[in-house]
Amino acid sequence: MDDALQNFFNDYVCEPADMSTDTQLDSLYAARLKTLVSPIHLPYNQIVRTYIKRYTDGSGLMSRVLSLSQYYFPMIDEELLKAGLPVELHAMAIIESALSATAYSRAGAAGLWQFMPTTAKAYGLEVNSMVDERYDPLKSTRAACRYMKDLYEMYNDWSLAIAAYNCGPGNVNKAMARAGGNPQSFWDVYEFLPRETRGYVPSFIAASYAYAYHQAHNITYAEPPMPIAVDTIQVSRLLHLGQVSSTIDVSTDALKMLNPQYKLDVIPATTKSYTLVLPANRVTEFISNQDSIYAKDSVYLKEYLDPAVVEKKKTEQTVIYYRVKSGDTLGAIARRNHVTTSQLMRWNGIKNPNRLSIGQRLRIEKH
Numbered sequence: 001m002d003d004a005l006q007n008f009f010n011d012y013v014c015e016p017a018d019m020s021t022d023t024q025l026d027s028l029y030a031a032r033l034k035t036l037v038s039p040i041h042l043p044y045n046q047i048v049r050t051y052i053k054r055y056t057d058g059s060g061l062m063s064r065v066l067s068l069s070q071y072y073f074p075m076i077d078e079e080l081l082k083a084g085l086p087v088e089l090h091a092m093a094i095i096e097s098a099l100s101a102t103a104y105s106r107a108g109a110a111g112l113w114q115f116m117p118t119t120a121k122a123y124g125l126e127v128n129s130m131v132d133e134r135y136d137p138l139k140s141t142r143a144a145c146r147y148m149k150d151l152y153e154m155y156n157d158w159s160l161a162i163a164a165y166n167c168g169p170g171n172v173n174k175a176m177a178r179a180g181g182n183p184q185s186f187w188d189v190y191e192f193l194p195r196e197t198r199g200y201v202p203s204f205i206a207a208s209y210a211y212a213y214h215q216a217h218n219i220t221y222a223e224p225p226m227p228i229a230v231d232t233i234q235v236s237r238l239l240h241l242g243q244v245s246s247t248i249d250v251s252t253d254a255l256k257m258l259n260p261q262y263k264l265d266v267i268p269a270t271t272k273s274y275t276l277v278l279p280a281n282r283v284t285e286f287i288s289n290q291d292s293i294y295a296k297d298s299v300y301l302k303e304y305l306d307p308a309v310v311e312k313k314k315t316e317q318t319v320i321y322y323r324v325k326s327g328d329t330l331g332a333i334a335r336r337n338h339v340t341t342s343q344l345m346r347w348n349g350i351k352n353p354n355r356l357s358i359g360q361r362l363r364i365e366k367h
Contacts, residue, residue: 023049032213033205039086040158041185042205051199051206056217061098062210066221068099069211071228072112076141083145086158092144092165094207095200101137102260104338110134113144123147130268132338136261138275159186159201167197226257229280236273239293240300241265247293248285250278263338266301324360337364 029052030044055062069090076090096114097103104110108117111134117127123143125133133139151161154169163186164172175192176183183189186201210217242265245252256265258277267274278286286293322333330353334341341353347363 029209032216033209036088036208036212038088038208040088040162042208043187044205047202048205051202052209055206055210056214056219058217058219062214062219063221065094065099065207066211066214066219067224069094071224071226072099072101072137075138079138079141079145083142083149085145085148085152088208089148091204091207091211092148092162093141094211095203101135102335102338104335104340106340106342108340110338111140112137113140115140115143119147130263130266131261131274132263133261135338139261157185160189162186162201162204163189163193163197166200167194171197226254227279227281230258230277231280231283233276233278233283233286234273235267235269235276237269237294238297238301239267239269239276240297241267242300243293243296244276244278244286246296247289248282250282254279320364322362322364324356324358324362326358328356328358330354330356333362333364339364 026044026049029049033042033044033048036042072093073090076093077087080087080089093099093112097112099112101112103112103114105114109115110120110132113134115123115125115134117134120127120134120140120143123146125136125139125143127134133143148161148165151164151169152158155161155164155172160172160176171194172189175189178192179189181188186193190198210219214221241252241255241259241262244250245255252265255276255278256262258279259267262274267276320337322337324333330341330344330350334344344350344362344364345353347365
């Protein structure tokens with residue numbers, strides 16, 4: 001379980017137990033939202049007020065989001081525009097994952113757009129034991145655009161389409177049936193939706209507000225942890241990220257941050273090519289040194305050199321073992337390995353997730 005993601009949902013997305021009663025800034029918030037002219041209606045009410053307070057409360061969430069948005073939003077906005085969708089939908093990635101490309105939920109949803117495996121595959125994403133394109137920022141964004149377009153065509157209303165992205169069209173359809181009459185928007189079916197979804201559209205509005213007006217709330221941010229300027233190389237043979245980081249001036253951690261879809265740090269390009277994202281200023285260096293990079297395959301890829309082995313590994317279960325280090329938590333270990341805390345507990349017979357010993361050996365199963 002990604003504990004940080006669950007805490008984010010609990011604090012910023014789920015319907016609040018108590019509504020903010022501070023009405024002093026109502027006219028200001030309402031006026032600011034009104035100036036955000038958009039095809040997506042951004043109304044203001046007591047529920048939205050509560051979420052705006054959360055997103056602008058100085059907790060650090062929006063600072064982290066704004067930092068990451070410098071890397072992700074130019075790409076997301078470009079894909080939304082290509083798809084003919086409102087660019088304001090980029091706020092969906094905020095409320096889905098807080099712009100964490102490696103986010104993994106208790107339910108098994110993953111990536112910036114929190115796709116479940118079945119939906120991901122239905123929208124053309126590759127999900128197996130070697131590659132999980134739910135973590136690929138570009139490909140998952142393109143899939144999310146297709147999915148959001150389909151949802152809008154179902155409801156012809158963005159608030160209902162956004163709600164359906166969260167809880168599925170079935171739950172929205174049931175809420176519409178229970179509401180009776182002819183519901184036209186999220187607010188007409190609000191009380192009939194699941195609790196998390198009741199907070200989803202207000203959270204979207206508040207995230208849009210906080211992104212647009214962060215300066216008015218003195219929210220500052222730093223440079224993102226990854227290089228903003230990147231370029232791509234098409235890889236058409238097996239490649240371990242270590243082959244690259246040991247040859248040119250880019251760290252394995254940076255490569256993993258830019259290419260989170262390769263679960264075992266291996267690009268399994270045996271039957272088709274895959275994309276490798278690199279810092280823009282390292283592409284020429286890669287091309288100049290690619291013979292040296294690929295020559296290291298016998299060192300890094302002994303068990304993968306037979307293409308048949310790679311294809312088999314895509315479908316089989318992989319078991320790895322991890323030694324607990326000082327400062328580790330079960331949630332952090334689960335997050336790094338794209339599994340849940342409960343799975344780690346089950347595989348290792350752990351009763352209390354807070355009791356880990358340094359040097360303890362943990363079994364991790366990957367499919």
